[in-house]
Amino acid sequence: MASIKLTINGKSIETHSGQTVLEVAQTAGIYIPTLCYHHALPPEGACRMCLVEIERQRSLQPACTFPATDGLVIHTHSPEVEATRKFILEMLISDHPLDCMTCDAAGDCRLQDLAYEYGVKGGRYQDGFKHSYEVNDPNPFIQVDRNKCILCHLCVRACDHVNGVEAISVFYRGFNAHIGFGADGSLQDSPCEFCGSCVAVCPTAALSPKLASGKGRSWQVEKVDTVCSYCGVGCKLTLNVRDDHIIKVESTWDGPANHGWTCVKGRFGFDYVHHPDRLKKPQVRKYLLDGKKKPKSRNGKLWQWVETDWETAINITAEKLRTTRDKFGPDSIGVLTSAKCTNEENYLMNKLARQALGTNNIDHCARL
Ligand code: SF4
Ligand code: SF4
Ligand code: SF4
Ligand code: FES
Known part of the structure; x- marks a missing residue:
């Protein structure tokens, strides 16, 4: 890899080739907002939130896919960039249920964070067409609410690259574009293995864990790192605990055995912990106790x-x-x-x- 020198927001940065503009900025501590980027997945440039101004380029460029090369001069928060990001958010919010008051993802939603950051309230473009998908996938683990989907394709990439199952695709184009499972059927009837990797990367509540529904928001839970007790792989997990009850299990991307992945047991099979039949004390035959x-x-x-x-x-x-x-x-x-x-x-x-x-x-x- 060759050494390169580029400038971001007037700051000269020496680094090496083979990275994107976003990666260089992140390493240098320069914030660029993203929606469809995830460090563990290949970039796709689907959301355009990371658009930046690069001198001598004809239009704004997505930082998450643009290769960092020698001599680039980049502006991450110019007036044109900021106005474009705000417009993109306004378009997304114009077809999004504004129910943050009851949404399980509130406080842990990148769309909500960016709407707050850019002051987007949802007032513009409210007269256009809106989707009204049914929220009814019959599977026991994953709530599918396409009304909250921003088509970032993170779930598609997670299913392909983290679990290798390829159960999720984007069907149709334009206004009719939507995520679908298998041959555009239910998640239950698709090849899905319910590993929950798609849930882990979804930036909104379009895919969310059913077992955690209504049980607590992100700021109401204590996060406890642990190791899955189901099998010898030893996946690292983070328990979300509220009132001494596990309400959700998250994967940790720094887990040495699983790197963010879990199987269905590790992510969704935690209800045994609080089952009334669970033995909590040792038992012996009475004759042994009585000698x-x-x-x-x-x-x-x-x-x-x-x-x-x-x-x-x-x-x-x-x-x-x-x-x-x-x-x-x-x-x-x-x-x-x-x-x-x-x-x-x-x-x-x-x-x-x-x-x-x-x-x-x-x-x-x-x-x-
Ligand atoms: S739960 Fe796992 S296998 Fe099923 S769609 Fe999501 S990522 Fe794919
Ligand atoms: S379901 Fe979530 S992760 Fe998948 S495309 Fe929609 S918003 Fe993105
Ligand atoms: S999450 Fe699944 S693969 Fe990982 S340790 Fe638990 S049971 Fe084993
Ligand atoms: S984060 Fe770059 S296009 Fe979505």
């Missing part, structure tokens, strides 16, 4: 599970393992661990089996 012999009948009270504390449960387990090993030998015991545990937990189980119990009979469920 009695194993009953012959499995129907009596002594065979029932009873809750106890961790210390009691661990002591009973340790004692049973010890007596079994001493009576029948270490290889009478087998240890089965789980890919849902962390590496550290599996390492400790390995130590327990080989060093404490003295057996090599250890395996894990992911080999099944």
Whole structure:
């Protein structure tokens, strides 16, 4: 890559070729508004919010796709640029439901942020045609509201490049252009795997998680980073927690194992955490707790599970393992661990089996 020197807003910047104007500006700490740009996806130049003035170019150019080359002189906030951005926002808002009061994305919506920044209230062009799509995709996870879609194509690119499924396309042109699934059917009947990558990148509430609907806005939740407990991939997730309840799971783009991706379980399968049937305390058979012999009948009270504390449960387990090993030998015991545990937990189980119990009979469920 060759060294290049360009000027943005009068500031001289030395960098290297192979970047876009937007990337150079962002690295230099110069703000350019965007709607259809996402750092993890290839740029497409669909929204034109990032238009900038480049000297000796005949028209304004999208910073997200324009290659940064030696000698460019760029103005990111000239009066013409600002007026054009405001016009684009006015056009978008003219065909957008102005229901920020009840929208789940309020506070976490790039369109809302930019309308605020540019003072666009939605008063202009209100007499034109407006879309009125039904909001009724029957799938259990993703709310599809095309009335809020700004056709940024981020969902299309996320489905192609993050998950590789290609379930979303843009159908028709002009006023009839809309996102559709499969052969323009419902999301439920498309090849969608419900990974939720499209939801993660959608800048409005056109695609949003159904499970979070009405449960809380972005400023009302606490964000907690964690690792998915479903499988051994170990995807990094961010839980949105309100009143001690998880209302939404987001992916994190810096997750070393998943780089922003999750599967359907990690993103939408969190309701088990608060399920009333979930065991929260250890349980042992009553006869063990009472120090009695194993009953012959499995129907009596002594065979029932009873809750106890961790210390009691661990002591009973340790004692049973010890007596079994001493009576029948270490290889009478087998240890089965789980890919849902962390590496550290599996390492400790390995130590327990080989060093404490003295057996090599250890395996894990992911080999099944
Ligand atoms: S949920 Fe995943 S697979 Fe389904 S449309 Fe969205 S990105 Fe594609
Ligand atoms: S659904 Fe969302 S991500 Fe997809 S094109 Fe519309 S606004 Fe963009
Ligand atoms: S999100 Fe899916 S792939 Fe990732 S750890 Fe969880 S279950 Fe495994
Ligand atoms: S962010 Fe550049 S055209 Fe949309």
